Amino acid sequence: MIDPAGGRQNLGLLCFYPYRALEARLLAALAAAGFDDITTAQGRIAARIAPGGTRLTALAEQALVTKQTAGHLVDQLERAGYVRRVPDPTDARARLVQMAERGRQVVAVARRVEAEVEAEWTAHLGEEVAAQLRAALERLREVTDPYR
Amino acid sequence: MIDPAGGRQNLGLLCFYPYRALEARLLAALAAAGFDDITTAQGRIAARIAPGGTRLTALAEQALVTKQTAGHLVDQLERAGYVRRVPDPTDARARLVQMAERGRQVVAVARRVEAEVEAEWTAHLGEEVAAQLRAALERLREVTDPYR
DNA sequence: ACCATTCCGTCAGATCATCTGACCATCGTC
DNA sequence: GACGATGGTCAGATGATCTGACGGAATGGT
Incomplete structure (x- = not known):
């Protein structure tokens, strides 16, 4: 995080540039394809939805955000029609977030x-x-x- | 951004993990050292301050945020005593953000x-x-x- | 010198992302 | 069946980010 201009950049920061570049490209391409209501935060959550669906808590853990934040983002994704929530057949407390x-x-x-x-x-x-x-x-x- | 669990992960996402790990470590270490009022956004701006100072606009460009956002973050850093703004001797419009x-x-x-x-x-x-x-x-x- | 244009930074207001704390329902275990 | 752990939501606060509009200063051409 802290690493002013100086010869040798730290490895972590060097890793950041490609990631940022990819994220920017993705967002631009999606917007161009008509999906212009997606934010990076939503994308980071959506990227972790497994084929059969994933629990909210699992999404939150993997994305390193609180379950409240994950819930908030899933709300938006759901309202925009990108995902849906279905009951988890194995646990009545839980729901699975699936791709729509x-x-x-x-x-x-x-x-x-x-x-x-x-x-x-x-x-x-x-x-x-x-x-x-x-x-x-x-x-x-x-x-x-x-x-x- | 979008890349559910599947064998081969894309390079960009693979780059993200080390960066995130480093950022988390830095934030934790700084908090432990008594600098517990720093946020990641502030850090990403501060990381780009060159030894002699850097203009706000340059910071914004490099961090890929608007100059308004950069200005906001520098305000906080300044209030907390981490940086200061001095007039740029070569241009009366500009000010240099320097480390305090x-x-x-x-x-x-x-x-x-x-x-x-x-x-x-x-x-x-x-x-x-x-x-x-x-x-x-x-x-x-x-x-x-x-x-x- | 003058004017238009460009550049630096700020103000105002809105929206999105994120957190903490409190809470309820359900699960699993003893 | 009572109890701690787990999945999820509600409420409220703060932080980060954007768009749009603006004022002052530099710059380049005439």
Whole structure:
């Protein structure tokens, strides 16, 4: 976070640039495709919905926000028709957040853009370095992502 | 942003985990050191203050927020004694945001934590892979950071 | 020199994101 | 069946961010 201009930038900040670039690209592409009412916060929650649906609490944990915040964002996503809540058959307290049709359309666009961006990055780095980068990041995730 | 659980995660999202982990560590360490009134948004602005001071507009550009937002955050940092604004001798319209004494103390703590975290990551990955990771991220920055 | 244009920063107001604290219903266990 | 843990919501507060409008200062062309 704190790292003024100086030769060697810290690894964490270096990781931030690609992420931010991807997020900006995604948001722009989605807006261009007519999904112009999505915010980054909503996206970060939506990105964690598993195929069969995911509990609100699980979404909150993975996104590192409180369940209130997650609930708030899911409310918006639901009102906009991207997701729906269905009762969890295994637990009457819980509900599963699932992608609705409109949500699935968004995912399709997002996937395409992600592949596009990744192809650009690979072109810039070269196949080998890109593969090394992916491998290193995957290993780093073991110690930086508490919700694997 | 959109990338539900599935084998291969996209590179951008993989980049996010280390960044988030670092930011959390920094915030916790600063709070423990008595700087418990700093927010991540303030940190992201403060991180871009160059040694001699930086203009508000430049801070806003680099952090990818509007100058209004940057101004708001600098207001808070100034009120809390972390930074100060001085006239820019080369342009009467502009002012330079500089680190104040309290800000420099924060930077010192932050630097220490960053080094600590980076050492942990390097221990997990091994020297060679860590070096590859850094090199790849630095090259990736060429195409993902508009304000180098 | 003068004017138009551009740039730096602020003010005002709105909206979105996020948190803490309190609360209820249900689950699982002893 | 009573009790602590878990899933989720309600209410209220604060923080971060945006758009739009503006005033003062620099800059470049005529």
